[in-house]
Amino acid sequence: MLIGELVKKTQLSKETIRHYEDIGLIRGIKTQANGYKNYPERLVEDLKLIGLAKDLGFTLKEIKSLLSLLQKGQLGRSNLNQVIQKKISEIDQKMSALNQLKERLNQELARTCSPQETLKIMTT
Amino acid sequence: MLIGELVKKTQLSKETIRHYEDIGLIRGIKTQANGYKNYPERLVEDLKLIGLAKDLGFTLKEIKSLLSLLQKGQLGRSNLNQVIQKKISEIDQKMSALNQLKERLNQELARTCSPQETLKIMTT
DNA sequence: GTAAACCGTTGGGTATACAACATGGTCAAG
DNA sequence: CTTGACCATGTTGTATACCCAACGGTTTAC
Numbered sequence: 473m474l475i476g477e478l479v480k481k482t483q484l485s486k487e488t489i490r491h492y493e494d495i496g497l498i499r500g501i502k503t504q505a506n507g508y509k510n511y512p513e514r515l516v517e518d519l520k521l522i523g524l525a526k527d528l529g530f531t532l533k534e535i536k537s538l539l540s541l542l543q544k545g546q547l548g549r550s551n552l553n554q555v556i557q558k559k560i561s562e563i564d565q566k567m568s569a570l571n572q573l574k575e576r577l578n579q580e581l582a583r584t585c586s587p588q589e590t591l592k593i594m595t596t
Numbered sequence: 597m598l599i600g601e602l603v604k605k606t607q608l609s610k611e612t613i614r615h616y617e618d619i620g621l622i623r624g625i626k627t628q629a630n631g632y633k634n635y636p637e638r639l640v641e642d643l644k645l646i647g648l649a650k651d652l653g654f655t656l657k658e659i660k661s662l663l664s665l666l667q668k669g670q671l672g673r674s675n676l677n678q679v680i681q682k683k684i685s686e687i688d689q690k691m692s693a694l695n696q697l698k699e700r701l702n703q704e705l706a707r708t709c710s711p712q713e714t715l716k717i718m719t720t
Numbered sequence: 721g722t723a724a725a726c727c728g729t730t731g732g733g734t735a736t737a738c739a740a741c742a743t744g745g746t747c748a749a750g
Numbered sequence: 751c752t753t754g755a756c757c758a759t760g761t762t763g764t765a766t767a768c769c770c771a772a773c774g775g776t777t778t779a780c
Contacts, residue, residue, distance in 0.1 A: 476756065487739055490758090495737095506746060508757055521700070524693040529653030532737070538697075541704055556705050563698050567691065569648040573662075574687050576645070580665055581680050600726065611769055614728090619767095630776060632727055656767070 473511045482519045489519070497522065497536050528566060597635045606643045613643070621646065621660050652690060 475486050482489070489511075492498045498518060502510050518539065525535045541556055599610050606613070613635075616622045622642060626634050642663065649659045665680055 474757075485739075486757090488737085491738060503758090506757090508746075521697075524696060526737095527653055528690055528693055528697070529651055538701075542700060553705060556701050560698060560701050560705075563694050563701070566652055567694055569652055570687050570691055570694070572648055573645075573652070574684060576666060577662075577680050577684050577687070581677060581684075598727075609769075610727090612767085615768060627728090630727085632776075650767095 473513060473515075474508060475511060478511045478515060478519075481516050482523075484519060484523075492519075492522070492532070495532060495536070497532055497539065597637060597639075598632060599635060602635045602639060602643075605640050606647075608643060608647075616643075616646070616656070619656060619660070621656055621663065 475489060478484075478489060479486050489498070493501060498515055500512055500514070504510055521539070521542075522532075522535055525538060526532070530538065537555070538559060541552065541559070599613060602608075602613060603610050613622070617625060622639055624636055624638070628634055645663070645666075646656075646659055649662060650656070654662065661679070662683060665676065665683070
């Protein structure tokens with residue numbers, strides 16, 4: 473796959489993709505004889521995952537380490553498990569932070585909504 | 597409260613607090629006769645909330661709009677409700693993104709863990 | 721009454737995550 | 751065989767979110 477196709481499939485700009493390539497966030501990209509690069513299909517999924525993680529406030533650096541976990545077999549098992557669990561607990565922390573935010577917004581909703589409106593919202 | 601006390605209570609640097617002040621993220625800070633500023637107690641909570649939101653990938657700009665919601669009575673009701681609901685749905689999106697990430701990491705854990713280890717993790 | 725600790729303002733610097741060129745090579749259609 | 755769409759590389763620029771240092775004024779402790 474050439475970069476243009478990847479751009480279409482991911483909605484990312486080619487600069488972004490190139491940037492991710494530069495910093496080693498996406499890998500396994502081979503340069504063909506003509507100088508064009510061959511982006512494997514796999515990257516479509518990888519880039520989606522990167523987008524998710526980025527939206528959640530993970531830095532590209534963090535995502536890089538996160539992704540390297542998902543490319544199996546690069547670390548010892550116990551080591552790998554540790555890192556994964558650390559990430560999971562980070563995620564749990566973020567989850568609870570989200571819940572707190574949501575709580576506060578819901579309180580605000582309850583204060584400002586008419587009873588009818590509130591009911592409508594809470595049942596959808 | 598002077599800035600030093602706020603620094604201690606929030607663990608933020610004074611530059612960060614000043615920065616938030618500059619961009620209007622925190623307000624209601626009055627300058628006293630001696631030139632020193634009086635930071636209201638309220639800000640301790642506000643800054644904690646800002647920290648939460650920041651960790652979740654909200655920009656300071658977004659947080660500013662988020663906070664303005666929580667300072668009641670500045671918008672018409674239906675208008676306010678709309679904005680709050682938009683924020684809540686953003687939060688829900690982030691939640692589901694987190695769940696996806698967690699899923700993938702858990703799969704990885706399952707693949708790389710010994711059965712015993714996996715069991716231990718899943719029961720804690 | 722002076723030194724240490726604190727305060728405000730300003731201006732410059734840094735890291736992250738790109739975007740926007742400029743330049744030059746490659747390919748596919750007609 | 752040229753033109754337009756596509757590609758690669760490199761440099762510079764931008765926005766965000768700060769950090770740090772310098773300068774000078776203020777307050778507190780001795």
